[in-house]
Amino acid sequence: MSFRQHSLHDCPAPAKLNLFLHINGRRADGYHQLQTVFQLVDHGDTLHFDLRADGLVRRTTIVAGVPEEIDLIVRALRLLALEFARRHGRPAPGVDVAIDKRLPMGGGLGGGSSDAATALIAVNHLWQAGLDRAELMALSLPLGADIPFFIFGENAFAEGVGEQLQAVTTRDCWYVVIEPGVAVPTAAIFSSEDLTRDTKPVRIADFSRHLVIQTDRKGFGKNDLQPVATRLFPPVAEAVRWLSSYGDARMTGSGACVFCAFSSELEAEAVLAKVPQVWGGWKAQSLQRHPMHALLQVGRVIE
Structure with a gap:
């Protein structure tokens, strides 16, 4: 800067x-x-x-x-x-x-x-x-x-x-992120009658404990908005299905992007190279702090 x-x-x-x-x-x-x-x-x-x-x-x-x-x-x-x-x-x-x-x-x-x-x-x-x-x-x-x-x-x-x-504190890892090529309007997801609205509350300690005892690639919890978004926007569902063959793929926010965590940059690059050309895709490293803090x-x- x-x-x-x-x-x-x-x-x-x-x-x-x-x-x-x-x-x-x-x-x-x-x-x-x-x-x-x-x-x-x-x-x-x-x-x-x-x-x-x-x-x-x-x-x-x-x-x-x-x-x-x-x-x-x-x-x-x-x-x-x-x-x-x-x-x-x-x-x-x-x-x-x-x-x-x-x-x-x-x-x-x-x-x-x-x-x-x-x-x-x-x-x-x-x-x-x-x-x-x-x-x-x-x-x-x-x-x-x-x-x-x-x-x-x-x-x-x-x-x-x-x-x-x-x-x-979160995992130090790499992510592959897929852009399915659709824009998902947040209001359409939150207003859906099919949206799950009664998930039992968790504690921050539950999330932190999962990181410590995690023995596989299964992430914590779920995204309650994902079932609605994948039903309304088939490209999101297709991206989740494709990326799930490499790990615990899930949607971020109300969509449309889909991500999966990997332990190394090389592993992420190998998956990224296989992403179908119909989608956008990129890799990113996890951060613990916003870079503007340091700058x-x-x-x-x-x-």
Whole structure:
């Protein structure tokens, strides 16, 4: 990452995988109670930030299907600008945002949320806005429960609607991720009458114990959204079936991407080489911490 007084370039926005995803109930407001473990991986988008002198927040890259006004990056930074003005008594400097987009939309990888989180971390630093990590997480929560996780910056056991986070240690491994070529709308999955909504709650200790005693490749728990998504979107079902011949393949989030863990990069590469050309596919290493923490020394900057 290059750093100058007026810009931050090459800022990573990593993908996440849901190692399991249980739906425990539905609240009166319609939101679902869930439990999951968010896993960071070293594959994602890259963002670039340059200060403006006119106070505007602008996205300089065209993203197909995502107008600038509804982009989570822009919406998040405009919230930060309002908070900056409230705290400092003057308008925020403004910023241009460019993005190298690698993560697919509707893939369950948290791409838009990760982009927004990286934007908040970077621009908070660039503007010297002064928000700490908890304040950035609270600021972003109204835009989506995944954004606070990426700001949290560590693999996490999540509860509630995904906003209650506890840091958790996960396996050091490699993943093969398949993009089946469809975009799965989250609302369609959560609104399905076929969705399991009564999975028994687990504890973070149950997940951690499974990692210790694990003697095969079977992952912890399941993804309650997967049966609905595979029924509605056959390419997701086909990807799960194909990748399951190499291990415990499962869908991440509400889909559409499918992943499987491997103990070594060589093993992951061997499977990746066999992925049918009709799908996209890539390998990624597990991360224990968001790379923006190291790049900006977040422990001293926003905590």
